[in-house]
Amino acid sequence: MASSLVSSVVLSLFLAFIATVSAQTAPAPAPSGPLNFTGILDKNGQYTYFLRFLADTQVGSQIQNQLNTTSEGFTVFAPTDNAFNNLKPGLVNSLDPQKKVQLIQYHVLPKYYSLNDLQFVSNPVRTQATSQEGAVFGLNFTGQNNQVNVSSGVTETLVNNALYQKKPLAVYQVDKVLLPEEFFGAKSPAAAPSPATKKSSGPKSNSTASSTADEPAAADDSGSSGTFMGLGLVLGLALACMGFLS
Structure with a gap:
């Protein structure tokens, strides 16, 4: 009986020793890898065009490089392939390289926003896009009950x-490409003729009218001259007849 008890104690101690050694030698869980921004889009599909423009403009790599250091985070609005297909043909390709960069940056906010946050932001919200003069391009948000519109x-x-x-990343799907008003806003209407131009046409018309009114006076002078010439001719003939008779 005693020997059986001793054997049980020894076996328990041995098993405890084996468990301790195994716990110490077992590999620790692998740390989670860095957040892969473009991988999120690639995994979800239907963002082929946006991924291509992120690569061509290097905006994607800039976001990826800053994700591990930013304290503010990023919010990205990802247009679907259908969104790009619904654009006017050649619209994006007609932009110069700088404007293409600005267009893609316009879909990125330099801060993390949840859907709930976007309902209560102060408009306009600054994007990553800026003009060459440093003016920031903005977006406007309205929403209620976690349904948010962006304009x-x-x-x-x-x-x-x-x-x-x-946090630090929010990526939302949008079904339209966000076109900056700075590039695609309505053009100003053609300028109307200035008042000065209209005023100058007035005297010109009056001048024509006055010259037309003067024409009859010139005709009267011509008639008077003809009358005097006729009288002089008759008088000359009369004098010549008187001299012949004498």
């Missing part, structure tokens, strides 16, 4: 689907 002044659409929403 550029040219484009307005619903912020549909949260592809990723965990």
